[in-house]
Structures are given as C-alpha cells and as structure tokens.
Amino acid sequence: MPELPEVETTVNGLRTDLLGRSIVGVRVLWEKAIDRPPPPDFASRLSGQRITSLGRRGKFLLFHLEGGDTLIIHLRMTGHLGVMTPAEPLPAHVRLVFTLDDGRELRFRDMRKFGRAYLVADAREVLGNLGPEPLGDDFTAEVLRARLGKRGAPIKSILLDQRVVAGIGNIYADEALFYAGIHPKRPGRSLAAAEAERLRAAIRRVLTEAIADGGTSLDSYRRPDGSRGQHAERIAIFRKAGSPCPHCGTPIVRIVLGGRSTHFCPHCQT
Numbered sequence: 655m656p657e658l659p660e661v662e663t664t665v666n667g668l669r670t671d672l673l674g675r676s677i678v679g680v681r682v683l684w685e686k687a688i689d690r691p692p693p694p695d696f697a698s699r700l701s702g703q704r705i706t707s708l709g710r711r712g713k714f715l716l717f718h719l720e721g722g723d724t725l726i727i728h729l730r731m732t733g734h735l736g737v738m739t740p741a742e743p744l745p746a747h748v749r750l751v752f753t754l755d756d757g758r759e760l761r762f763r764d765m766r767k768f769g770r771a772y773l774v775a776d777a778r779e780v781l782g783n784l785g786p787e788p789l790g791d792d793f794t795a796e797v798l799r800a801r802l803g804k805r806g807a808p809i810k811s812i813l814l815d816q817r818v819v820a821g822i823g824n825i826y827a828d829e830a831l832f833y834a835g836i837h838p839k840r841p842g843r844s845l846a847a848a849e850a851e852r853l854r855a856a857i858r859r860v861l862t863e864a865i866a867d868g869g870t871s872l873d874s875y876r877r878p879d880g881s882r883g884q885h886a887e888r889i890a891i892f893r894k895a896g897s898p899c900p901h902c903g904t905p906i907v908r909i910v911l912g913g914r915s916t917h918f919c920p921h922c923q924t
Contacts, residue, residue: 656729657713658788658821659864660875660883664735665710667878671737672717672760676704679753687749687762689770696773699723700752712784712820716777726772726780727762732874733769735762765874784820788857793819795851802842802850809845809853810838811912822857825870828892828917830856837923838909838916863888891917 656664680697682688688696704720715735717725727735732747737760744751750762750771762771772780785801786793801818802809812818813827822830831838833856836849845853864870869883872893876882890900895908899919909916 655731655823655825656733656869656875657823657826658710658861659826659867659885660869661710661713661715661729661821662865663869663883664729664878665708665715668715668735668737668760669708671758671878672705672708672754674704674706676702676755677752677760678702678755681751681753682749683751684749684767686767687764687769687771689772691773696771699773700725711777711781712787712816713823714781723773723775724777726774726777728770728772730764730766730768730770732766733762733764734874734876734878735760736878736880737761783817785816785818786820788819788821788854789861793854793858795847795854798854799845799847799850802845805842807842808839808911809836809842810914810916812842813857814912814914819857821861824914824916825872825889825892826857826860826864829860829890832856832891832917832919832923833859835923838911838918891919893917 677700680700682693682697685693705717706720707718709716715727719725737758739758745763747765748761748763752760774780786797802812805812810827810831813822830853834853836853864885867883867885868877869875870885871882872886891906894906895917896905899906899922902921904919904921906917907920
C-alpha cells in the first residue's frame with residue numbers, strides 16, 4: 655500500500671512532466687474512481703485547467719490548478735500514476751486518463767479499484783481531518799504525546815490512524831516502532847516523554863530513508879516511470895518473521911493486531 659514515501663516519490667517523479675501543463679480532456683473508464691463531483695462535472699471542470707504546482711498531504715497527491723481547484727488523488731492499495739504517449743498501449747486496470755496539452759496522457763491505473771480522485775475548490779473538504787505531517791518542523795515529541803493523549807489502544811494501531819499522524823501505514827509503523835524499541839501492543843498513553851521522542855525520531859528516520867530510496871516495492875508499488883523503489887533492501891523487520899533481529903539476533907515475531915500483520919523483536923521492543 656503506498657504510504658507517505660511512495661506518494662512523495664510519485665509526486666517528485668511527476669513534477670517535471672506535469673508542472674505547467676494543462677489538462678485538455680478526461681476519459682473516465684470507471685466512474686466510481688471519481689469521488690466528487692459527478693463524472694461529467696469532474697471532466698468539464700478539469701478541461702483547460704493548468705497545473706501550477708504538485709504536492710502531497712499524508713497519502714494524498716495534490717494537483718493545484720490555475721482556476722483555484724485542487725485535483726486530489728488517493729492511490730490507496732494499488733493505485734499508480736504515470737505519464738505516457740497515446741501510442742503506448744493502454745495497460746489493464748486504467749481507470750482515468752487525463753490528456754495533456756502536449757499530447758501525452760496521465761494515466762491512473764488501479765487494479766483493486768480502491769483509489770479515488772476528488773476535484774474540490776477547498777482541499778480541506780477532503781484533507782481536513784488529517785493529523786500533522788511527520789516530516790514537518792512542528793511534529794515534535796510533545797505534539798506526538800498530545801495526539802496519543804489518553805488512548806489505550808495499541809500504539810501500532812494508533813500510528814495507522816491518519817487523524818493522529820498523516821501518511822504512516824503498516825510498513826513504516828512496524829519499522830519505526832522497531833527502531834524506537836517500543837512494543838506494538840503498548841497502549842499509546844503509556845509512552846513516556848523519552849519514548850515519544852525516540853518514536854518521533856524513528857518515524858522521521860524511516861520515512862526520510864524510504865523517500866531517498868524511492869519507496870518500498872514489496873507488492874504492486876512502482877514509481878511513475880515503472881521502476882521499483884529500492885527501500886525493500888533496507889527493511890529491518892517488516893515481513894521478516896522468523897529472521898534474526900538485525901540488532902540482537904532474536905527471531906522476529908509476526909502477530910495480527912487490529913487486523914493488520916505486525917512484526918517486532920520480542921527482545922528489543924519492550
């Protein structure tokens with residue numbers, strides 16, 4: 655599932671091709687890929703709009719348009735965006751095609767059909783409930799502890815709540831908790847100040863490293879040009895049940911927590 659590093663990599667990979675380009679047409683191949691407005695309005699409002707900047711909020715891609723609207727795309731589990739020429743065969747599972755003023759096409763492919771596109775005048779309509787950006791300067795240990803509050807849920811589950819911290823998913827929650835030395839079942843409210851600081855630093859570490867590596871390609875994720883992200887080579891514990899902990903050699907354990915596969919070292923994480 656694309657998380658913050660994969661979405662950031664996608665934005666970075668699209669910026670050169672899309673910045674300053676205008677969308678001159680939209681082909682809707684699966685109407686439910688559009689959350690809002692209705693597909694005919696979505697296509698007509700986008701037509702002729704120039705892309706003035708690209709960005710990211712949590713796991714959402716933001717295309718800021720000259721007319722004031724924002725095109726927001728959530729890749730969810732298997733979404734992919736890439737710029738191609740019309741001569742290139744249309745791959746399977748393409749749901750939306752945005753025709754650009756230079757003749758090329760931005761294609762949104764999504765095998766599992768969970769991804770969504772939004773066209774809104776105010777991005778807060780979609781993004782308003784997201785928590786702080788974990789790579790932002792204002793994401794401090796104090797802010798993290800405040801977001802955890804008195805919650806008794808497992809810290810792993812809390813980190814996956816996008817209202818608490820934006821952009822973290824299953825891979826990087828496991829990795830951050832490992833580097834912070836915190837057991838995934840620990841209640842969120844149990845973290846002391848020093849532990850919150852360790853977790854904040856670990857979150858920033860794993861996300862920054864993954865962005866530098868172009869994301870983690872374990873399943874379907876690919877960069878916009880179709881290449882694989884290289885961060886899988888640096889993964890410490892995620893999907894490594896039974897392998898030795900890179901710190902102490904104890905076998906990594908896998909459990910299911912909140913319906914999500916969770917990995918940890920029973921010796922290093924307390």
